[in-house]
Amino acid sequence: MTDKKWAFEDLKEGITISLGEKAVSAEEIVAFASEFDAQPMHTDEEAGKASLLGGLAASGWHTCSLFMRMLYDAFIADSTAQGSPGITETRWRLPVLAGDTLSGGTTVIAARPLKSRPGIGIVTFRHQVTNQRGETVMEMENPVLFAMRETGAAA
């Protein structure tokens, strides 16, 4: 038994959960990139403008990490989530530039109990992150494990 709002049983195919807004500053783009992905288009505005990305642009891994925070705040924090085996596809469709504000949503595209682990189910999401102009900047498919509400020992 869990007191969390979102357990496996609640994440039915077709459900869409909205993600809140997240503004992306030049300072945090440079800070993340300096630690993890110090390519010039992620650390320097002039280099960004001269690059294919057209401006100081977040590392794709920064966009993924910001998205994870949005997902956490939207529902993972109040869920029985047990981790994820991976990501089946990630597309960085447009650059995330300094000053952009991200939002988006995630849709359950499949959900099934896990035969190998009683009390756990696997839910596959189609995540979509958009910018302030409604353009899709990132899309992703991602299975996540959730404990069941009634029988999930780990919940």
Place this chain on the structure above:
Amino acid sequence: MTDKKWAFEDLKEGITISLGEKAVSAEEIVAFASEFDAQPMHTDEEAGKASLLGGLAASGWHTCSLFMRMLYDAFIADSTAQGSPGITETRWRLPVLAGDTLSGGTTVIAARPLKSRPGIGIVTFRHQVTNQRGETVMEMENPVLFAMRETGAAA
């Protein structure tokens, strides 16, 4: 013309580039998770031990970001890399736990000039990240754009 060591022409199919070692501390696992993915198994040792992951475990996005740093240090920093359109597959095969030391390698599995952008080629890598026991913790396939040595305007 570029003075970088690695341009499109150098990244031939079959080449493998080794990644240097990267130790992962409990402190940095908790710091990253607190900002981007504050699930209990990523922020609290006891919660990690009680979870399917079996200990205080890095967020998968943290593993991705640490891997990007290893890739950057191994060759991206000294390359004509121009960004990436995405990741075709990511598998988090085993948890990355506090105290682990990551290493690994990346292999070029395909390389071709981009018809739509003269002077740019797309190189697809198979990345593999291992822990100090030689176990694979993460695998990934990922195309990256590189300017050509001779004709790449953006290099």
